[in-house]
Amino acid sequence: MRRPAATLRGPDVARAAALAFALLATAWPAHAYVDPGSGSFLFQMLVAGMLSLAFTVRHYWTQLRAFVRRLFSNGAPDDRDPTP
Amino acid sequence: MTAIPHPSSFRDPAGFLYNRGDRLLRQVNREYAEDLEHLRSSGLLDESAAAGLTLRHEEVALADRSDDRGCAVFEPTRLSFVAYPYEWCPGQLRDAGLATIALQRRALARGMTLKDATAYNVQFHEGRPVHIDLLSFARVRAGRPWVAYRQYCQHFVAPLALARYRDPRLLRLLTVHLDGVPLDVASRLLPARTWLRPSLFVHIHAHALVSSRVADGAADGRARVRGTALVALADSLERCVRSLAWRPPAGVWRDYTSERSYSDAALSSKRSSVERWLARGAYRSVLDAGANVGEFSRLAAGAAERVLSVDADYASVETLYRSLDEPGRARILPLVADLASPSPALGWNGSEREPLLERLRSDVVLALALVHHLVLTAGAPVEAVVALLARLGTEAVVEYVPMDDPQARRLLRNRDSYHAYDRSRFEAALRTRYSIAEVAPVGDSSRVLYRLAPAGSAA
Numbered sequence: 001m002r003r004p005a006a007t008l009r010g011p012d013v014a015r016a017a018a019l020a021f022a023l024l025a026t027a028w029p030a031h032a033y034v035d036p037g038s039g040s041f042l043f044q045m046l047v048a049g050m051l052s053l054a055f056t057v058r059h060y061w062t063q064l065r066a067f068v069r070r071l072f073s074n075g076a077p078d079d080r081d082p083t084p
Numbered sequence: 085m086t087a088i089p090h091p092s093s094f095r096d097p098a099g100f101l102y103n104r105g106d107r108l109l110r111q112v113n114r115e116y117a118e119d120l121e122h123l124r125s126s127g128l129l130d131e132s133a134a135a136g137l138t139l140r141h142e143e144v145a146l147a148d149r150s151d152d153r154g155c156a157v158f159e160p161t162r163l164s165f166v167a168y169p170y171e172w173c174p175g176q177l178r179d180a181g182l183a184t185i186a187l188q189r190r191a192l193a194r195g196m197t198l199k200d201a202t203a204y205n206v207q208f209h210e211g212r213p214v215h216i217d218l219l220s221f222a223r224v225r226a227g228r229p230w231v232a233y234r235q236y237c238q239h240f241v242a243p244l245a246l247a248r249y250r251d252p253r254l255l256r257l258l259t260v261h262l263d264g265v266p267l268d269v270a271s272r273l274l275p276a277r278t279w280l281r282p283s284l285f286v287h288i289h290a291h292a293l294v295s296s297r298v299a300d301g302a303a304d305g306r307a308r309v310r311g312t313a314l315v316a317l318a319d320s321l322e323r324c325v326r327s328l329a330w331r332p333p334a335g336v337w338r339d340y341t342s343e344r345s346y347s348d349a350a351l352s353s354k355r356s357s358v359e360r361w362l363a364r365g366a367y368r369s370v371l372d373a374g375a376n377v378g379e380f381s382r383l384a385a386g387a388a389e390r391v392l393s394v395d396a397d398y399a400s401v402e403t404l405y406r407s408l409d410e411p412g413r414a415r416i417l418p419l420v421a422d423l424a425s426p427s428p429a430l431g432w433n434g435s436e437r438e439p440l441l442e443r444l445r446s447d448v449v450l451a452l453a454l455v456h457h458l459v460l461t462a463g464a465p466v467e468a469v470v471a472l473l474a475r476l477g478t479e480a481v482v483e484y485v486p487m488d489d490p491q492a493r494r495l496l497r498n499r500d501s502y503h504a505y506d507r508s509r510f511e512a513a514l515r516t517r518y519s520i521a522e523v524a525p526v527g528d529s530s531r532v533l534y535r536l537a538p539a540g541s542a543a
Contacts, residue, residue: 039234039295039296039297040233040291043294044233044307045229046294047317048229048317049313051286051317051320052312052313055320
């Protein structure tokens with residue numbers, strides 16, 4: 001199974017929060033030419049930390065569940081793949 | 085000899101499709117050489133084809149290239165039909181979205197990423213969604229966000245959320261938005277409660293909000309994400325799309341059978357006539373026009389390799405799509421289309437996406453309980469309906485439903501002006517385009533089935 005290499009770090013959260021604030025507090029004029037591609041890039045940077053955190057938590061939770069299941073099934077191998 | 089690129093294959097400078105004789109080939113340009121090498125050497129090319137996620141591409145001689153920009157030439161497996169996302173039911177769009185994100189996950193595991201995530205890169209081949217564009221893979225550039233994230237949301241997440249939380253008929257928006265439903269439009273159309281669904285809050289509402297507030301070029305070279313975040317993003321999108329299944333209202337099949345205005349004996353006589361007629365010719369392709377939940381499409385799948393099962397009703401098409409299993413799944417392609425207003429030529433130069441009527445043409449068209457529908461609901465004279473059928477099928481099996489049939493009477497309620505027909509006008513209309521080869525009663529009902537051969541033929 002894949003093992004996430006890194007989890008969320010404090011500076012990520014601070015950076016994302018500052019950026020989110022800056023973006024949401026600054027409304028550019030609606031008639032300005034907008035490149036949604038740029039927005040999507042920045043948005044990914046904003047949510048990357050949160051999604052990584054959720055992914056990591058889910059990963060370890062799945063492992064924990066599998067471990068507990070193995071514990072109570074007399075060590076029979078759990079052949080279910082938790083990542084579809 | 086320089087070939088003319090296929091009308092839908094012009095955006096990507098990495099290569100293009102073209103015809104050489106009756107073969108369809110894909111030239112890979114030199115600028116894609118390193119990506120192609122990685123695609124091969126990482127095993128991703130073979131692995132994704134073996135998993136059924138990508139269409140198999142056979143490498144052919146470089147001498148077959150269109151021009152000297154080419155460094156490799158591939159011949160993709162021929163598709164039996166090209167359908168566009170605006171002709172899919174929600175279940176098909178969802179499966180195409182899941183296949184795309186599965187491919188992105190495999191690509192990430194091999195150091196590559198999808199550089200585009202348009203639903204037009206997916207086709208249904210032998211009943212399964214496959215990615216058809218060999219050139220969609222690019223090597224991951226460290227720190228770079230997923231370039232196709234917004235496109236994936238527009239092509240899959242937004243329309244699926246609209247179908248699931250508003251109405252499946254909103255998938256028709258894809259006909260006007262060829263690059264997917266704009267996220268701000270989707271955000272405004274979705275009900276307020278979708279702001280409380282974390283995945284839709286992130287991928288649609290917040291995504292639209294942030295995108296609309298960022299000026300052009302604001303992120304150039306600055307936005308950076310880690311590799312694990314790309315995996316997490318793909319994982320989140322997969323969960324999101326998986327949760328966006330649209331269930332047709334219960335009882336679609338029940339409605340279909342209860343609306344039938346004739347006896348079981350009549351139905352079984354209709355079935356046996358259709359079955360006998362389809363078995364007599366070696367038909368390759370059948371179009372079941374107005375297929376409803378596909379009862380006769382299944383019958384046709386026993387006789388022909390490819391059956392297009394077309395209906396305008398999303399619930400019927402979704403019900404059929406969900407119920408298909410092998411071997412019918414590999415042969416029947418359910419599609420949502422209104423024959424009274426078929427999808428037109430669309431896209432660049434009006435030739436990027438072919439009109440539906442030019443794609444539907446089959447050896448036989450089944451028009452069972454269809455003609456009266458088009459006459460009474462679309463207001464078309466019976467001669468115009470027969471002319472349409474003649475565009476769709478070389479041969480035809482057509483059911484005559486008289487005006488006093490309970491189903492016709494139901495459609496006639498509140499209508500006082502329409503192109504009425506009787507049996508002699510109906511037959512005269514058939515003879516303008518076909519010759520009547522066989523006539524069979526539909527059991528004890530007043531309906532009649534016609535087997536029609538090409539005009540002037542002796543069959």
